[in-house]
Amino acid sequence: MSDTTEAASQTLAEQLLEAIEQNDGEAMAILVNDMPAPDFAEFVREQALDLSHKLLSFLAIEQRARVFGYFQPEDQKALAEQMPQATLAELLTHMNSDERADLFNQLADNLKAQVMRLLAHNEREDLRLLASYAEGTAGALMSSDYVAVPARSTVAQAFEIIRATAPSAETVYDIYCIDHMGRLVGTVSLRQLILARKEARLEKVMATEVVTATVDEAQETVANLIAHYDLLALPIIDLGGRLVGIVTYDDAMDVAEQEATEDIHRGASVQPLDRGLSTSSLFAVYKSRVVWLVLLVFGNIFSGAGIAHFEDTIAAQVALVFFLPLLIGSGGNAGSQAATLIVRGLATGEVRMRDWFRLFGREVLIAAALGLTMALAIAPIGAIRGGEIIAMTVGLTMVTVVIFGSLAGLSLPFLLRRIGWDPATASAPLVTTLIDACGVLIYFGIATALLNLPAAT
Amino acid sequence: MSDTTEAASQTLAEQLLEAIEQNDGEAMAILVNDMPAPDFAEFVREQALDLSHKLLSFLAIEQRARVFGYFQPEDQKALAEQMPQATLAELLTHMNSDERADLFNQLADNLKAQVMRLLAHNEREDLRLLASYAEGTAGALMSSDYVAVPARSTVAQAFEIIRATAPSAETVYDIYCIDHMGRLVGTVSLRQLILARKEARLEKVMATEVVTATVDEAQETVANLIAHYDLLALPIIDLGGRLVGIVTYDDAMDVAEQEATEDIHRGASVQPLDRGLSTSSLFAVYKSRVVWLVLLVFGNIFSGAGIAHFEDTIAAQVALVFFLPLLIGSGGNAGSQAATLIVRGLATGEVRMRDWFRLFGREVLIAAALGLTMALAIAPIGAIRGGEIIAMTVGLTMVTVVIFGSLAGLSLPFLLRRIGWDPATASAPLVTTLIDACGVLIYFGIATALLNLPAAT
Structure with missing residues (x-):
């Protein structure tokens, strides 16, 4: 039972904590050797460096090398740099060849050179080769321990x-x-x-x-x-x-x-982080987020310009402003849904480029049904706040922006791939921003026509 | 070389198309048997049902059963229902036990009963057991073909x-x-x-x-x-x-x-589909999208009410409207980024509930840096459109909404998990909608104070 397994590991971790508190070396040695390597690696991650070294020392070198392979890169590096060089060389010798190369690549240059000298010829050559492949390639991922x-x-x-x-x-x-x-x-x-x-x-x-x-x-x-x-x-x-x-x-x-x-x-306009969220530097997280945020600010200027352009329309019928966020927001939401479905479909291979036409046709029907449902939900509120004409304006705009937003959201990832970009660039915030600007024009365009308002200047 | 492998498969597929065109049964038989099972399954998926049956008939029963396991559920069902029942029973007998149960569960009830009768006792019992587990459980996923x-x-x-x-x-x-x-x-x-x-x-x-x-x-x-x-x-x-x-x-x-x-x-407010996007019914896609879209419409009413509430403020200083979409949009975008990072971190286990406090502290600094960068980007435009005070209002609002949005976006997934919901419910559209409404209040609140405008009534 996994429950039992997890519960058992839980208990092992708790027992180990207790043994540490009582400084009971014998119990620590037994418990550390009983714990599955991935669980022990997680346990050590929570402890201070000194204690980590001590706990690891209870393991035979083969098992210690195995546990080391489960550590986060930054923990590996911290532990490795505090070891005597001979110990580090022995550890490297016993690690899987792919994990060894990953650890080696993290060490400071002078430490690399010193450790290299302590390795046997075979390990040295193997390490030199595996460590030479660029991150993200098959070479960097592979192990040389095959039959x-x-x-x-x-x-x-x-x-x-x-x-x-x-x-x-x-x-x-x-x-x-x-x-x-x-x-x-x-x-x-x-x-x-x-x-x-x-x-x-x-x-x-x-x-x-x-x-x-x-x-x-x-x-x-x-x-x-x-x-x-x-x-x-x-x-x-x-x-x-x-x-x-x-x-x-x-x-x-x-x-x-x-x-x-x-x-x-990418779907939330965050550029990939090299490390986990918790262990990335503040600057790395900042950098991964700032580029798109600033670009989107400028994208949103179009919506603002659109609204400012219809100043007179708004002044003549202020109730329109009340519905502005929900109408343009709905277009953006429907568009993000469509874009996300396509981006994921393209990533898994379930959707192919030639499916665009067929999916576009399906989306016309789906989006029309979605738009009608949402128009029916919001029209009564339009009638209450501003009368029949406002209800009609709001309902018609809703159907139009949802259809427009959905079709634009569906098409954008295809377009991006066609021009050789990553379709995942069609993130929810980007799609929303693009559709918001068009939504403003659609809303006030329909309002101007239906309400017989002064056209924008 | 995968390039070579893909190219080779490509050629096999092309050669097979050619053989089909020339109705060259001998060539078809050879090619069909040369193609790796997953590739052949993909090839068949594109063909008409009649041709699919013919191509499958070139394979020995063991290989046919293997290929069948790679088909999409709906293709399996379509092919199975057209087979003579004895052939179907033979196919089921040779399939892996887990794939057999999946296929069986898709058949119409009367066909199930008829096929059951044609199976040997062992297969029948095995199938009855495996087909009885609820979808999404270990039982439904498992195979009984172990040693x-x-x-x-x-x-x-x-x-x-x-x-x-x-x-x-x-x-x-x-x-x-x-x-x-x-x-x-x-x-x-x-x-x-x-x-x-x-x-x-x-x-x-x-x-x-x-x-x-x-x-x-x-x-x-x-x-x-x-x-x-x-x-x-x-x-x-x-x-x-x-x-x-x-x-x-x-x-x-x-x-x-x-x-x-x-x-x-879920991150785009789409509820999980049972099947792929291309093969789901129109109604299934509609259903997966409509619930959240309608809920978000009502969420956006708060933003609208907020704007309507500050009608006099807007009338007194119309330039404010120009900056409305980009300011509240930026809060929403920064918030979606933060929420998405946390939701994924919680899903992979990289972020744990107890990390909230530490990540909140980090986010204060990151969001402040993001807000300042964006304020610097937009303030000059504020100065050009409305003078110094507008520039200050826009800049100050930007910093405030980005910090507020980021902290709210970061906290929402933790909150959802705490109350026992799926943290992935904190989708980009939901976070954006919640933050938009608050952004309106922050913006006009700051504007009213700084510009000495009439307070909202």
Whole structure:
């Protein structure tokens, strides 16, 4: 039961807190080793640095390296910089190759150089390579801890290699078959190997149609490939077709979460943050928000100019002002809804560029129904505040702005992608601002016509 | 190379289209069998039903069942209902147990009964059980195709069971150890088994601290557990602790994507759709959007009432109207940004309830900096349009509404969770509407004071 599991972990955390309070080293050692690595990492995150070092010291180096992989980057860095260099080098040696490279990339330059000197040749070369790929690429995401077997091996030979590699490999369930140049020529699953004859050669058993990505592929594409083909791991190759790493499904899940977060932030006109909200610097949060806020201020000037333009109309019929925010707001809200549905659909691949025409047709009907519903809701209030004509003006405007707003909101993401921009730029605030300005013109245009008011000058 | 892979699939799809055009059955058969199942499923989705049936008929039943699992629910249903019942029963028999139950649940009641009769006893019972769990629970998500081995078996015995089960199991990489009552008592990975002595008993090798979920657990929790503990599969148990199914990581990835979509929709005041945007009925899309739109109309009445209340202020200084949309809009935009950052942080677990106070303190500083930047951007325009005092009024209002909007936007999701609501209810349109109304009061309040205007009546 997850309830039980969570409750059990809760209790472990509580027991550990108690042991810390009583300075009971023996109890601490037992509890720390009982806690699952992700839970222990979360626990340590809440503690002071000194205590964190002490708690980590209760773990064997392999487990300590595992826990370290679950820390937030900034916590990793803080802990690493306080360690004796030899301890840090030992930790790096035992970490997964991809997590090792991530940690290494965060260290200060002089510390990097010093630690490098303390590593064994193999680790040093591996680290140098993995740390060299640009953030956000398959190369930066991949691990070099995979099982590669010559395609000419027999199944029995493959099992020997797997047994020898199993303790350090990220996964032993997909086995990569390579030729004498190190090029990936096929894959075979451990499941297939278990069912195969011991003397069969891998090249007879392996699948040769392999989904792969190159080291410079975007991490988002890598995550999408893993999700689309339900892969356990995606092999990563260099430009010469040589196998250089794998990205496992759990890393793909992390990337997918990170990409969803970025899309959600963009949807509110926030530019992606490099770190979590809690750990980003104040300036980083400021920077991620200020650009769009200022741009939108200038966008809103058009609405203001529109209202100012209809000054005489407003003066002649002040009741109109009462309905201004709700009419232009409704257009903006309906538009954000439509834009958000499309932006997400394009992101998941459920909506494609060629769907625009069909979805536009559907949206005409949906938006008309929405506009009519909202007009019916608000018209009685219009009648009470200003009589029949005001009710008619408000109702007609509502239908018009909701249809206009919805169609504009639906089309904007398609338009943005067509010109090569990220459709997620069509954020709710941007859509609202654009539609607000048009809503002002629609409202006062209809009012001027219906109420026989003096036209704007 | 993924480029190559995609290009190759592209070519396969193109070649298949060509073969269809030339009615070349032999070429069709080869191409259909070469295409990866998810790609073929996507290809079929674009074709007419008749052609879909024909293309599927080129596949062996096992592969056909696999491809069927990748179809959209509505396509599955359309294809299934046109099949002879015996063919449908054969297809169901070969599908993964979780996908089988999903398809079965979509069939019309009379077809369900007829197909049930054609299934073998085991499949019938399995289907009856899996199809009985409520949508959105672990039970509805789980598969019964797992490998369970008595905990008292030896490693060698376990391997025999694994070999016998391998062809139909969803995964053979996590093996579940059960007692004589069918209760889950431990797990062992295939990796461990490969390294273990053949004569060792599983109960000596297995891990006994197992993360599990019960059948009635929410699918979101299941997906989170799999992501948090980096599991390949999560065992699902009934209330008696008996193992009844597993949820695999690829299903967890699908759930995570679906949950992110729901959160993104909620962020634009759209209630979750059961299906994709393209395939939902017009009425379903209407329904998902109308409730909040109408509620927000009434929310916006407060802004309108606020403006109407300050009628005399506006009449005395009409230049104020020009700045109205951009000032209250800016408060709303800054507020949506803050709310969105918190809602997503709470969803991923990066932000916790107890972080409110600390984040509130940070937000005061960030919002003040944002407000000052925006005030500096807009004050010159205030000076040009209405002189120094207007510039001061506009600048001061900007700083105030941005700080107020940001703090309100940041606090609302915390408040909603505190009272037991989904924090994602704090959508951009809702936050904007709430802050707009307050922005009107702040603006005209400051204007009345600074410009020495007649107070509102």
